[in-house]
Amino acid sequence: MPGGDQEPGRYYVGVDVGTGSVRAALVDQRGTLLAFADQAINKWEPQFNHHEQSSEDIWAACCIVTKKVVQGINLNQIRGLGFDATCSLVVLDKQFRPLPVNHEGDSHRNIIMWLDHRAVSQVHRINNTKHSVLQYVGGVMSVEMQAPKLLWLKENLRETCWDKAGHFFDLPDFLSWKATGVTARSLCSLVCKWTYSAEKGWDDSFWKMIGLEDFVSDNYSKIGNQVLPPGASLGNGLTPEAARDLGLPAGIAVSASLIDAHAGGLGVIGTDVRGHGLACEGQPVTSRLAVICGTSSCHMGISKDPIFVPGVWGPYFSAMVPGFWLNEGGQSVTGKLIDHMVQGHAAFPELQAKATARCQSIYAYLNSHLDLIKKAQPVGFLTVDLHVWPDFHGNRSPLADLTLKGMVTGLKLSQDLDDLAILYLATVQAIAFGTRFIIEAMEAAGHSISTLFLCGGLSKNPLFVQMHADITGGHGKNEQSWESCVSQTRG
Ligand SMILES: Nc1ncnc2c1ncn2[C@@H]1O[C@H](COP(=O)(O)OP(=O)(O)O)[C@@H](O)[C@H]1O
Ligand SMILES: O=C(CO)[C@H](O)[C@H](O)COP(=O)(O)O
Structure with a gap:
């Protein structure tokens, strides 16, 4: 039996969402890899430097690979589930439905991918502020981070996306929300891609200075005002709905996520x-x-x-x-x-x-x-x-x-x-x-x-x-x- 000596095996499922595919691994309590599955995911490039994905498509791929790796094991021995993913920007409306991030109005494509370079003018203006938060991103904010992409959405898709948006998630945090219903964000994603400080929290003056004062006035509810360390247990674990999707029992512990590179780094360093x-x-x-x-x-x-x-x-x-x-x-x-x-x-x-x-x-x-x-x-x-x-x-x-x-x-x-x-x-x-x-x-x-x-x-x-x-x-x-x-x- 996988994982077993005398004691009953305890299993953990890890789901890794890369740029090109989703992978799941089943490991035992010693970290031994017992099963692995992967599944390609769709990408769209509607214009040069615009790269988009679909959160529904990615969730469906997570479900396929998870079901594959747990085949044949006693599901009651699964103790935990965790996600990591690329730091792409997921946009949902107030009822958590996908919103379009494109001029075509295709709400299926509701993710601006990490490698998307559409927000060039926005990131130049952000860097010209010379705001002190920029010290913590190497002195220059990258067009691949979330602030310039959010500003692009406000300036370019005001009616179809920005005004209707209720939730902007980093993809790792979208996945943990989808699994648990908990909107808390991981410290990993907020610190690395959203200018959040582990010590000081959000800096109101930055968001006001770049023209995204909207977040300050509603106490950051759309981008995260509850922050947990990666690995922290979320809410009551897997919701019944997510459990059905993934083919797992409800209530399994789900951890706050990591960005994919950070999960890889933690795994090898x-x-x-x-x-x-x-x-x-x-x-x-x-x-x-x-x-x-x-x-x-x-x-x-x-x-x-x-x-x-x-x-x-x-x-x-x-x-x-x-x-x-x-x-x-x-x-x-x-x-x-x-x-x-x-x-x-x-x-x-x-x-x-x-x-x-x-x-x-x-x-x-x-x-x-x-x-x-x-x-x-x-x-x-x-x-x-x-x-x-x-x-x-x-x-x-x-x-x-x-x-x-x-x-x-x-x-x-x-x-x-x-x-x-x-x-x-x-x-x-x-x-x-x-x-x-x-x-x-x-x-x-x-x-x-x-x-x-x-x-x-x-x-x-x-x-x-x-x-x-x-x-x-x-x-x-x-x-x-x-x-x-x-x-x-x-x-
Ligand atoms: N056996 C291999 N030999 C050489 N290159 C490989 C091999 N397997 C994967 N790659 C390359 O690795 C890249 C994808 O790595 P992967 O970690 O799956 O990416 P991501 O996490 O971004 O989806 C691709 O460019 C692919 O060509
Ligand atoms: O910016 C990132 C990490 O900080 C991206 O998530 C990453 O560069 C994309 O990862 P991958 O090449 O594994 O798809």
């Missing part, structure tokens, strides 16, 4: 490394950097005292590890960029056909193709005259410049599979240099990092992991002192 000869063994946990790499990459470093890193989000108190400050560096597109480069190349159909013939993923095929063409030289040398600048969706950290664009130099007229493989390698290397750039900024501000812990979909790619180890390893230090571990807690 405390890893027991004894006996692996890693640089961080016996060192404080603050010498570790969790890198959560999926559609994007998030670089999570913690400290005992607040550290202000220009262009790196935070410091956020208790937003990931209780009692520690968090700095969060990030690259807005990494997995998405690799997919974009590979799928857009003229040799992509040939790659697909060859990978399928060998029953391999395209990335496993590309990695073995690079091994073949590198001959005796190290694989990294294949890109001596081909270089990629990876900011195709702006630079989240440490430049904090959403206007930046991508670049490729060194292109030739040929477009065969060798060219595709080398372009893929150059893209992976560029992303790894981006990580190094972020670490350098964090170290210049006071962090001291010796070991990277990778998780997420890209950590399944050995080339991605190796390039991160090689490229961050020489970073002004003893070459031997840097290492990368891979721990797959997600995806």
Whole structure:
């Protein structure tokens, strides 16, 4: 029986909502993974830089994967359920029905996704205020945070959305509300994406200064005036309605949520490394950097005292590890960029056909193709005259410049599979240099990092992991002192 020694098994269900899919895991009381399921979710891009999703669609996917992982177990032994998700903005009316976040008036699409860059004018105006809350987001607010998106809705969809809205949720908090009926928000989402302070709460002057005084006058009821630490038990647990949807018994404990990157960071940063000869063994946990790499990459470093890193989000108190400050560096597109480069190349159909013939993923095929063409030289040398600048969706950290664009130099007229493989390698290397750039900024501000812990979909790619180890390893230090571990807690 899963989970069992002599004592009856106790089970826990975790639901992870990424950008491209929803995953559920069933674990026992020791954290052993017993079952896993995933389900793709829909995304819409009605205009360039507008990215939308549907909260109903995402909830339905959560129900499908949860039902799958609990198949065949005694449901009465399930003790808890928790959610993490991307920090996308969910909009509901006063009766908790979806509202459109688009000009088409399609209320099914009621989520502005985290990577949506529609609120450029709004975020420039917010940054021009130089308000003191901006110190806690790296000095510059990102267009991917919630305040500029809310202002965009007020300025662009006043009648169809803003005036009717009753609730604006971060997606992780939407999911815990949907499961329990409790509208309390997680400290994780409010601190990291909404300018809430763990110590001082909301800052009225910020919302008034940016033209969203509406929230102050109704005591923040639409964006959250009850805040709980991640992991806190919500209300009376799973409601009968949500229990029916998910195929679980009513009343199971449901915890306040985490943002997906923070759940991944929490999952890997405390890893027991004894006996692996890693640089961080016996060192404080603050010498570790969790890198959560999926559609994007998030670089999570913690400290005992607040550290202000220009262009790196935070410091956020208790937003990931209780009692520690968090700095969060990030690259807005990494997995998405690799997919974009590979799928857009003229040799992509040939790659697909060859990978399928060998029953391999395209990335496993590309990695073995690079091994073949590198001959005796190290694989990294294949890109001596081909270089990629990876900011195709702006630079989240440490430049904090959403206007930046991508670049490729060194292109030739040929477009065969060798060219595709080398372009893929150059893209992976560029992303790894981006990580190094972020670490350098964090170290210049006071962090001291010796070991990277990778998780997420890209950590399944050995080339991605190796390039991160090689490229961050020489970073002004003893070459031997840097290492990368891979721990797959997600995806
Ligand atoms: N086995 C693999 N090898 C290489 N890349 C992978 C593999 N599995 C997933 N990926 C890449 O990881 C990214 C998705 O990671 P994931 O953690 O699922 O993302 P998200 O949480 O954003 O939905 C995609 O770009 C995908 O191509
Ligand atoms: O901003 C975030 C975390 O702070 C987003 O949730 C994240 O970048 C999207 O995550 P993923 O790449 O795993 O889908």
